[in-house]
Amino acid sequence: MKNYIIRRFLQLIPVxxxxxxxxxxxxxxxxxxxxxxxxxxxxTQEQLDAIRxxxxxxxxxxxxxxxWAGHVVKGDFGTSLYQNRPVAELIGERLPAxxxxxxxxxxxxxxxxxxxxxxxxxxxxxLTDNIIGILSYLGISIPPxxxxxxxxxxxxxxxxxxxxxxxxxxxxxxxxxxxxxxVMPVIVLSLNNTATFTRYIRSNTISxxxxxxxxxxxxxxxxxxxxxxxxVLKNCLLPIITLAGINIAGLVCxxxxxETVFSWPGIGRLAMDAVNSRDYPIIMGxxxxxxxxLLLGNFIADILYAVADPRIRQGMGKTNGR
Numbered sequence: 001m002k003n004y005i006i007r008r009f010l011q012l013i014p015v016x017x018x019x020x021x022x023x024x025x026x027x028x029x030x031x032x033x034x035x036x037x038x039x040x041x042x043x044t045q046e047q048l049d050a051i052r053x054x055x056x057x058x059x060x061x062x063x064x065x066x067x068w069a070g071h072v073v074k075g076d077f078g079t080s081l082y083q084n085r086p087v088a089e090l091i092g093e094r095l096p097a098x099x100x101x102x103x104x105x106x107x108x109x110x111x112x113x114x115x116x117x118x119x120x121x122x123x124x125x126x127l128t129d130n131i132i133g134i135l136s137y138l139g140i141s142i143p144p145x146x147x148x149x150x151x152x153x154x155x156x157x158x159x160x161x162x163x164x165x166x167x168x169x170x171x172x173x174x175x176x177x178x179x180x181x182x183v184m185p186v187i188v189l190s191l192n193n194t195a196t197f198t199r200y201i202r203s204n205t206i207s208x209x210x211x212x213x214x215x216x217x218x219x220x221x222x223x224x225x226x227x228x229x230x231x232v233l234k235n236c237l238l239p240i241i242t243l244a245g246i247n248i249a250g251l252v253c254x255x256x257x258x259e260t261v262f263s264w265p266g267i268g269r270l271a272m273d274a275v276n277s278r279d280y281p282i283i284m285g286x287x288x289x290x291x292x293x294l295l296l297g298n299f300i301a302d303i304l305y306a307v308a309d310p311r312i313r314q315g316m317g318k319t320n321g322r
Contacts, residue, residue, distance in 0.1 A: 008302055012295045019291045020072075020284075024065045027280050068284070077288075078281035082274070087285040091267055097167060098259070098266030102251040104182060105190035106244065113194045117201025118228060118236070124206055132198065139195025144188050148261040151184045165263035185262045189255065193247050197240055204236040245301025252290045 052058040059067070071078060077087035120132040156164035163169065163181050208214060209232065217227045255268035263269070267286060274282035 005303060008299055012299060015295060016288075016291060020069065020288060021065065023284060023287045023291075024068065025061065027283055028061050028064070030278075072288070077285040080274075080279055080282050082277040082279045082282075087281045090270060090282065091285055091289060094265060094267040094270050097264060098252075098255055098268060101182065101185055101189060101255060101259070101264060101266060102248070104186045105251055106193065106248070108186055108190040109193040109197055110240075110244070112190075113197035113201060114233075114237070116194075117198045118205050118233065120198065120202040121205025121209065121236075122224070122228060129202070132202070136195040136198045139191045139198075142191065144192070145257045145261055147191065148184070148188045148258055151188065152261070155184060165261075167265050181262075181264075185258050185264055189251060189258050193244075193251070196247070197243065200239055200243060201236050204239060205232060208232045208235050241304045242298075242301045245297035245299075245304075248293055248297035252293050 049058065057064065068078065075088065077091070079085065080087055080090060083090065116132050120129045123129045151162075152164050155162045162183055165181075167178060167181050169177050169181075205228075214227055214232065217231065218224065252268070255264075255266055256271055257268070258264065259266045259268035260272045267289065270282060271286035273279075274286065
């Protein structure tokens with residue numbers, strides 16, 4: 001198990017390097033020059049060159065990337081061109097708000113999808129299954145930004161039940177106030193994952209209910225709900241562990257839009273502002289953060305999958321023994 005964890009962790013390094021290279025090249029290929037935002041009429045060429053040198057924008061693309069990568073290894077993601085502050089500091093300030101939003105959305109997805117998926121699988125091809133199926137397809141199909149605007153119109157502008165945006169009301173510092181601000185963005189951010197998880201759990205529940213161990217347990221007089229929650233649920237959740245790890249990056253990308261619509265002060269909104277102002281260091285910082293979150297999510301999911309399934313642990317033991 002230990003060797004497996006080390007091997008899987010080392011495999012992340014070349015992926016991170018490759019993503020950083022491709023992302024840097026794509027950003028450099030974008031039209032325009034970031035220095036144009038800071039040049040003023042009457043500036044001499046020497047002054048412009050000094051600005052380029054200050055922000056490591058001089059030299060070839062390869063030289064710029066190597067300089068940037070060297071600083072990143074030391075924990076320095078550069079300085080924001082627009083705010084003139086360290087990128088790591090800016091991301092660190094916004095990260096707790098985004099993690100709170102992402103964690104709540106993922107938790108809500110699991111809480112809602114597990115019982116719905118089990119119920120739909122248990123009631124295969126019946127009215128309950130059909131209704132849950134329609135709701136799942138709607139959840140997968142509805143664009144988050146559209147749903148976010150509909151929520152704002154209905155619950156904030158029409159009914160005045162929830163605040164339209166932000167993380168706190170001015171001069172209000174209670175947890176209840178933060179929760180009220182979180183309700184709409186968390187629901188919007190969790191909707192797609194909830195629908196996806198529900199479909200996977202339903203499919204796995206149907207296949208597990210046809211297994212011999214389930215038929216044997218039912219033949220012995222064990223009630224279906226007891227079989228469902230004691231035996232079937234564990235096997236149904238194994239693929240969801242991997243799926244949840246993969247979808248963590250989707251939550252980061254989803255926060256890019258949701259945080260902007262709801263004015264949530266997270267890294268998604270920071271990245272959107274950076275795109276509008278061509279703040280390349282922040283864009284690269286956000287890209288690398290999303291990449292690392294995705295890879296770590298997959299890494300943790302692989303470990304949890306091995307912990308949850310004894311067969312995988314046995315397979316790793318045989319591999320290590322060879």
